[in-house]
Amino acid sequence: MNNDREDFWDKQSFVIITDNTKPAMKYTIDELNKRGKEVYIFDLSANPNKGDIKSVDDIPYNVENAVLGITTSNPADFVQALKNRGCSNFWIHWRTETPEIEDIKDHDIQIIKGKCPMMYLGKDFSIHGLHRSIAKFAGKY
Numbered sequence: 001m002n003n004d005r006e007d008f009w010d011k012q013s014f015v016i017i018t019d020n021t022k023p024a025m026k027y028t029i030d031e032l033n034k035r036g037k038e039v040y041i042f043d044l045s046a047n048p049n050k051g052d053i054k055s056v057d058d059i060p061y062n063v064e065n066a067v068l069g070i071t072t073s074n075p076a077d078f079v080q081a082l083k084n085r086g087c088s089n090f091w092i093h094w095r096t097e098t099p100e101i102e103d104i105k106d107h108d109i110q111i112i113k114g115k116c117p118m119m120y121l122g123k124d125f126s127i128h129g130l131h132r133s134i135a136k137f138a139g140k141y
Helices: 004-008 024-034 076-083 099-103 127-137
Strands: 013-018 038-043 065-069 089-093 110-115
Touching: 004 110, 013 024, 024 038, 024 065, 065 076, 076 099
Parallel strands: 013 038, 013 065, 065 089, 089 110
Antiparallel strands: none
């Protein structure tokens, strides 16, 4: 039986907001690309890759999901801007939650927080698969 966290990854389009402080964000991008998903990367670091999005205004309208793994900026600052562009599903990487994220109470959006994306995207025979098994066993999946 799927849960909201598993269903999140079934969507087709994603914007990934990273500042390169969370290594799992690169793995998330790689895995989504392998699965044939439409992936847009907004890199807030000092050295974004050529072709990465440079501002929220460059994110296409109606991207279904946003994954935020940033520690140098407040992820809550991006939620409303992305909602205005038609995004309604947000994944806030564990240990990047802020009080402002906790304060968002908007019934038109879904925010998943406190989980690493790779626990749901990682292969079974990997450190992420082991983490997933432990989380399931502990009832924290």
